[in-house]
Amino acid sequence: MAAPAEVDERQPPTELFRHLRSTPTGLRSREAARRLTVYGPNELSRRHQRQWPRQLLAQFTQPLAVLLMIAAVLAWAGHAPALAVAVIAVILLNAAFAFVQERQAERAVEALAAYLPVSARVLRDGVLVEVPARDLVPGDVMEITEGDRICADGRLIDGILAVDLSSLNGESAPATRTADTELVPGPLLEARELVFSGTSCTAGQARAVVTHTGMHSELGRIAALSQRGRPEPSPLERQVRRATWVIAIVAVSAGAVFLPIGVLAGLGWAAAISFSIGLIVANVPEGLLPIITLALAAGVRELAKAGAVVKRLSAVETLGSTTVICTDKTGTLTENRMRVTRLWLADGDQDATAAGGDARARDLAVAAAICTTAHQAGDGAPADSGDPTEVALLRLAESLGAPVRAVDRDASRDILYSFDPRTKRMSTVTGGRLHTKGAPESILPLCTRVIDDAGCVTALTDPVRVDVTAAVDRFATAGLRVLAVARRTADAQVLAAGRDVAEADLTLLGLVAMVDPPREAVSAAVAAAHRAGITVHVITGDYGPTAAEIAVRVGIGGGRPRVVTGTELEQMSDADLDRLLRERQEIVFARSSPESKLRICEALRSEGHVVAMTGDGVNDAPALRHADIGVAMGRSGTDVAREAATMVLTDDNFATIVRAVEAGRRVYDNVRKFVLYIFAHAVPEVVPFLIFALSGGAVPLPLTVLQILAIDLGTETLPALALGREKAEPGLMDRPPRSRTAGVIDRRLLLRAWGLLGVTSAILVMTGFFWVLWRAGWQPGAELTDTTYARATTMTFAGIVACQIGTAMASRTDHAALRTIGVFSNRPLLGGILFEVVFAAALIYLPPLQAIFGTAALTLAELAFLAPFPVLVWGVDEIYRTRLRRRPAAPTD
Numbered sequence: 001m002a003a004p005a006e007v008d009e010r011q012p013p014t015e016l017f018r019h020l021r022s023t024p025t026g027l028r029s030r031e032a033a034r035r036l037t038v039y040g041p042n043e044l045s046r047r048h049q050r051q052w053p054r055q056l057l058a059q060f061t062q063p064l065a066v067l068l069m070i071a072a073v074l075a076w077a078g079h080a081p082a083l084a085v086a087v088i089a090v091i092l093l094n095a096a097f098a099f100v101q102e103r104q105a106e107r108a109v110e111a112l113a114a115y116l117p118v119s120a121r122v123l124r125d126g127v128l129v130e131v132p133a134r135d136l137v138p139g140d141v142m143e144i145t146e147g148d149r150i151c152a153d154g155r156l157i158d159g160i161l162a163v164d165l166s167s168l169n170g171e172s173a174p175a176t177r178t179a180d181t182e183l184v185p186g187p188l189l190e191a192r193e194l195v196f197s198g199t200s201c202t203a204g205q206a207r208a209v210v211t212h213t214g215m216h217s218e219l220g221r222i223a224a225l226s227q228r229g230r231p232e233p234s235p236l237e238r239q240v241r242r243a244t245w246v247i248a249i250v251a252v253s254a255g256a257v258f259l260p261i262g263v264l265a266g267l268g269w270a271a272a273i274s275f276s277i278g279l280i281v282a283n284v285p286e287g288l289l290p291i292i293t294l295a296l297a298a299g300v301r302e303l304a305k306a307g308a309v310v311k312r313l314s315a316v317e318t319l320g321s322t323t324v325i326c327t328d329k330t331g332t333l334t335e336n337r338m339r340v341t342r343l344w345l346a347d348g349d350q351d352a353t354a355a356g357g358d359a360r361a362r363d364l365a366v367a368a369a370i371c372t373t374a375h376q377a378g379d380g381a382p383a384d385s386g387d388p389t390e391v392a393l394l395r396l397a398e399s400l401g402a403p404v405r406a407v408d409r410d411a412s413r414d415i416l417y418s419f420d421p422r423t424k425r426m427s428t429v430t431g432g433r434l435h436t437k438g439a440p441e442s443i444l445p446l447c448t449r450v451i452d453d454a455g456c457v458t459a460l461t462d463p464v465r466v467d468v469t470a471a472v473d474r475f476a477t478a479g480l481r482v483l484a485v486a487r488r489t490a491d492a493q494v495l496a497a498g499r500d501v502a503e504a505d506l507t508l509l510g511l512v513a514m515v516d517p518p519r520e521a522v523s524a525a526v527a528a529a530h531r532a533g534i535t536v537h538v539i540t541g542d543y544g545p546t547a548a549e550i551a552v553r554v555g556i557g558g559g560r561p562r563v564v565t566g567t568e569l570e571q572m573s574d575a576d577l578d579r580l581l582r583e584r585q586e587i588v589f590a591r592s593s594p595e596s597k598l599r600i601c602e603a604l605r606s607e608g609h610v611v612a613m614t615g616d617g618v619n620d621a622p623a624l625r626h627a628d629i630g631v632a633m634g635r636s637g638t639d640v641a642r643e644a645a646t647m648v649l650t651d652d653n654f655a656t657i658v659r660a661v662e663a664g665r666r667v668y669d670n671v672r673k674f675v676l677y678i679f680a681h682a683v684p685e686v687v688p689f690l691i692f693a694l695s696g697g698a699v700p701l702p703l704t705v706l707q708i709l710a711i712d713l714g715t716e717t718l719p720a721l722a723l724g725r726e727k728a729e730p731g732l733m734d735r736p737p738r739s740r741t742a743g744v745i746d747r748r749l750l751l752r753a754w755g756l757l758g759v760t761s762a763i764l765v766m767t768g769f770f771w772v773l774w775r776a777g778w779q780p781g782a783e784l785t786d787t788t789y790a791r792a793t794t795m796t797f798a799g800i801v802a803c804q805i806g807t808a809m810a811s812r813t814d815h816a817a818l819r820t821i822g823v824f825s826n827r828p829l830l831g832g833i834l835f836e837v838v839f840a841a842a843l844i845y846l847p848p849l850q851a852i853f854g855t856a857a858l859t860l861a862e863l864a865f866l867a868p869f870p871v872l873v874w875g876v877d878e879i880y881r882t883r884l885r886r887r888p889a890a891p892t893d
């Protein structure tokens, strides 16, 4: 990338424009395209691409690899070179495997950026257009408004902003940035006229000329200096790492204990050492962690395709344990496509589509349309943009024959008091008149007059107030969103006194009521959430009855949701709120403020809930950060909310949250499946040694050390990987959420792995071994010929492989019968099993491999003896799962 011309961003705008060869109306598109080739795209280069050698090396320095290396050295020193080579092969294969998986996981997370394109508004050819943030170039004039992420460094040329610089200086209080400012020397980050890439705008509106982009921005410089930290391990990874260590310690201790016993039982020292090492290497589950990371990454990739982009791998598992979803109403439960259907004027309700002939209706519509910042498709914008409530108001004015053009509206506007989510109103001043629109309870108390039936201004009497309130309730109980519209003349003196003084003594023009129908898939998704034991609360800025009606239509609150208003919530003590939430009734929190979202989230979390919370505004960011899963809207939300969230919905749809919960549960289940599979093989591998040791050597060692390694190396991994891809089990969303404290490796899993699958396999394997010995006429303590011994150990080896096939099939479901998901439905697993069989056959029948692994060709009768093993192991587990399903409440963890 070429460096931009050395620009001093602290010079006055006129000189800065001269240096940047730009103007306050921005660049021409062709010039911008040329600069893009010269300066390169506005993005941070990925440093870690060059870090792969270090990543690969790290695989060899991690403790488990070091442990295996010690084992290899001991084997070499103990004159067992074949074993040493085999252990080194284990180390190399594992490192390569873990490295590839980690890279894949990283790539999955990186690829998510493509689902969340960041854009910026810039002036190109004098027109305000939206471009991908990576296309910004020095000299561009960008517009920044509340909620935007600032995409390049720049100097303000007009307007005033509050910016959150915490990403650069850690300072959480917003800082003011303004165009007209005296130059005060000092640190760059504190310059009041400058804005920086990577920070965000929390309030205001301004334009700035871009001075630096990409790696030349302040953020780029910081990124170039700092090392990219390793991502935090997820709770699941931490749990599994701990379990891996416990097992490694057990394996090492078992190896250490075996050594003297082996010698006492008649093995020579060299053979006993080999054996101890084999036991350790076979039982250390070094491949487990990378498989888990990969399973989580696969979950992330799949979720992104389904419309839910999660930013951390660990979010996938948290999603699975979600117990409460707190959702917005507008746009999440509803379509966010508003249409004004009803009006209220002093003489009563009117149908909005038939009110064209009424001058008062037109006046009301124009006043509402003037008090907007949105754009209608066709009116200077390719598509509707801005708040859909406002687009509906612009459409209303047009349909009543009094269109308000966005250019005229903006050009004639003197002041904009933007929408305040606390007061729930917005005002604009145009030509000495202030127009206000907002929640009726917010506007009505500020009104002293009203337009009467004849279109004249009269005093707003109490009976009329009662009429207005009744109309609001009438509209709201029909599920309509209601706005009051008012006006006043505002002279310079009033305006100088500030917003609070200006927004008073208003004349009420009337009410507008609009429909925003529920999204189609939401009812089914709410029902699915309920079946899955998840409570759904609605937290909305809208009016109680409107929100309650929408909640009822989508099935929240069982037909009669409890409504708690913002005022009621404010008056409620923390203890009362806890009590209310403990009732597990679904609640509509209406007219709520962003602060109340945070309070509800805290209360729910303190009760032990795992909370998914949606939000889209700047003020929602704290609640999104605080929730277990903060969910932001990809389409309608602000950049600030998207940044604070853990998950971004690219379709803004409630149903996607429920789908994400399902995916989270499935990934977690699959992790348990391959942990079960990998753990199960320990028993049939260890039991042969126990029998040898306990018999004091009267029974020959049923399995050679290289045969163990062959199982560990060649036959285990592929089926385990395939289990990570298993489809959702039936009933996955009919179970209550798993408890937050439940470990992935619990007692039930261990009992099933070791006690059931492991013991069954060990019995079968040892039966096969003794059967071969018996057929050869062996007596305890008697010497064996080499061929008989080789055939007997081969039988043990092949027996373990056969049992692992049964274990793999059994591990595919946790509760359900295998036929409900289809015996042949996991193709990768069938492939893995085929590989396992071919690998084992090669070891048994290829003479060069026979020589290394001490195997001998099995006869048809012996193969026939092995054939039922997989079905028996799998069958025993089917019986266990049938009994589990019959139990009244199947455990979920």
Ligand SMILES: Nc1ncnc2c1ncn2[C@@H]1O[C@H](COP(=O)(O)OP(=O)(O)OP(=O)(O)O)[C@@H](O)[C@H]1O
Binding pocket: 327, 328, 329, 330, 331, 387, 389, 390, 419, 421, 424, 425, 426, 437, 438, 439, 440, 481, 482, 483, 539, 540, 541, 542, 543
């Ligand atoms: N652009 C606007 N101008 C004036 N008032 C508005 C505007 N948008 C919304 N309102 C009023 O403020 C209320 C709350 O709006 P807010 O955007 O906070 O919540 P919402 O969109 O209704 O709900 P949710 O929080 O579920 O998305 C609305 O019911 C409406 O009365």
